[in-house]
Amino acid sequence: MKISSAKDIILSENAEWTRIMSEENDKQSLLRYGMVLILIAYALMFVLSLLFTMNVALIGAFSTTYIITSVVIQFALGIASLYFIPAILAALAPSFGGKNDSMSALKLFVFAATPSWIGTAVSRIPVLGWLVALAGAIYAIYLFWQHVAEAMSIPAEKKVGYVIVSVVVLAVIFFVIGAIGAGIATMVSPVSVYHIGPTY
Numbered sequence: 001m002k003i004s005s006a007k008d009i010i011l012s013e014n015a016e017w018t019r020i021m022s023e024e025n026d027k028q029s030l031l032r033y034g035m036v037l038i039l040i041a042y043a044l045m046f047v048l049s050l051l052f053t054m055n056v057a058l059i060g061a062f063s064t065t066y067i068i069t070s071v072v073i074q075f076a077l078g079i080a081s082l083y084f085i086p087a088i089l090a091a092l093a094p095s096f097g098g099k100n101d102s103m104s105a106l107k108l109f110v111f112a113a114t115p116s117w118i119g120t121a122v123s124r125i126p127v128l129g130w131l132v133a134l135a136g137a138i139y140a141i142y143l144f145w146q147h148v149a150e151a152m153s154i155p156a157e158k159k160v161g162y163v164i165v166s167v168v169v170l171a172v173i174f175f176v177i178g179a180i181g182a183g184i185a186t187m188v189s190p191v192s193v194y195h196i197g198p199t200y
Contacts, residue, residue, distance in 0.1 A: 001033035001110070006053065009114045009143070017147050020107055027103065030036075034082045034110045041121040042075040048124035066186070073184050077177040085109050089152065089166060096162040098152040108151040110112065118139040141167060 001020065008016040049067045084106035094100050119136020122129040145163055148154055154162050 001029055003033065003036050005033065006114050006118065009111060010118070010139075011154050013143060013146070017111060017143075020111060027106065030106050030110050031082055034113070035079055037110075037114065037117045038075065038078045038082075041117045043076065045119040045124055046071040048122065048129070051128060052124050052129075055074070069184060070182055073180060074177055077180065081173065081177070082106075082110070085170065088169060092162065092166060092169075093152040093154065096154050096158040096165075098154040098158075098162065101152065104151045108147060111147065112140050112144040114140070115143070175186060 005016060005020070008019075046067065049071065050064070076098035084110045086102055089105040089109060089113070090100045090102045093105070115136040116139075117136075123133035125132075145159075148163060148166070149156065149159050152162070
């Protein structure tokens, strides 16, 4: 997969899904696509964090150290998710009549996660960024729903159960990723509450 696939997934997801499933994508190209997109997302999130969350009056002022630590940890865990989340999706599939196919699970994950990663990139922009991030998460769930049956060979009557369990598991994982990043960042550089202006 090429990074340009992200645009095609957003604008013409059915055609792009058909192309991805029909092509003999090797594992490394899928992982490379995910890594590059995650890197771009967290790099942009870091820049926007510096612009929009350094000065939060009466709520908390985040130091540069805190922001760097939080973003780096979340980035590292995001990269790790490219390996363990497809494994989880593949392992869950047989319980719902599907196949344990790690390659198809990886295709499904990077495809469906694309709008969520894009949303993450702009999530630090007040209001607008939050809405885009929410829209990205919802669209990611929609893409997962649309293509999970084909990717993992899940029977129609068991699709709802598989999707619900998978979404819950992934939501918990991503919540934990965010919490771990924020928690370690707070230990390294505590948030300064009731502070106006940047802290260093």
